[in-house]
Amino acid sequence: MEPADFYTGIVADAYAPLKSFSPDPDPYAAFVREAGAPALELGCGDGDPLLALRRLGLDVEGVDSSADMLERCRRRAEQAGVAVTVHHQRMEALSLPRRYRAVFLAGPTFNLLPDDSTAEDALRGIRRHLVDGGSALIPLHVPSPSPTDQIGRVRTATADDGAELRFSVVSEERDENLRTQTALLRYERHGNDDSSVLERPWLLHWYTRSGFEKLAAAAGLTTVSVTDENGDAAKDDASSTVFRLRAEPPPPGH
Structure with missing residues (x-):
C-alpha cells in the first residue's frame, strides 16, 4: 500500500x-x-x-x-x-x-x-x-518501512490541463511500540502560469x-x-x- x-x-x-x-x-x-x-x-x-x-x-x-x-x-x-x-x-x-x-x-x-x-x-x-x-x-x-532509495523519489503524472504533477515521500519515521509509521508527503503541481507545493504527514497505525x-x-x-x-x-x-x-x-x- x-x-x-x-x-x-x-x-x-x-x-x-x-x-x-x-x-x-x-x-x-x-x-x-x-x-x-x-x-x-x-x-x-x-x-x-x-x-x-x-x-x-x-x-x-x-x-x-x-x-x-x-x-x-x-x-x-x-x-x-x-x-x-x-x-x-x-x-x-x-x-x-x-x-x-x-x-x-x-x-x-x-x-x-x-x-x-x-x-x-x-x-x-x-x-x-x-x-x-x-x-x-x-x-x-x-506497512513495511519504505526502502531507502524510495525516500525522495518523485512520481510524476500529467493533469488534464497539461500541468505536471509530482509526488514524493520526503521522510519517514516508524515507532514499533506505538505501531505507527509516519511519512511526510509532498505534492507538487507545475503549470505554465503557476506552481504549488503541498506537504502533509501521513500516519499509518497497525x-x-x-x-x-x-x-x-x-x-x-x-x-x-x-x-x-x-x-x-x-x-x-x-x-x-x-x-x-x-x-x-x-x-x-x-
Missing part, C-alpha cells in the same frame, strides 16, 4: 492522475450478497468500488471523512447515471439514521486511524450500525492479530475468520489480513 493510494482532501481532483489503487468490486459484491443488504462502505472516497456495486443494483451506501472526495463521488455517479447515497462523517464518530446487515472497508483505510482508542471507537460505531447478527469486513495491513481481536470483542464484535489477500486462512505473521466480524446480540436485560 502506497500512501498516495489514499490521497484525500484538497488534492483529490488535482492529483487524481496519481491514483493507483482501485479495488476489485467482485469480493465486496459477494460479501454484500452473502451478508445481506442494506450495506455501508466506510471510507468510500470518490466511489471505488461503491459505484460499481450500485451499478449491480446492490443497496449500498457510503461514508467518508472528506467532503471533497464525496463531491467527486457524486459527480462520478451523476456522469455514470448511478444513484448513490453518501454521508460526510468520520468512521470513529458514526451517527447514521439506518442500520445495516453488512459494513465493509474496501482497502486498509482502517489503518489511517491513529491509535487503538480511536480504532475501538470506530468498531463500536460499526456495531451500533449493524443489526444483530450483521457482518463487518475489515482489511488490515502492516495492529497485532490478537490485539485487534480484543478491540473488536470489546466493541461487541466476534471474529468469525481472518484470511489473507488470497482468501486463505491467514498465518499469524501475515502482513495483509481481512477480518470477518459478526455483531453479537446484547446480553439479556440490556
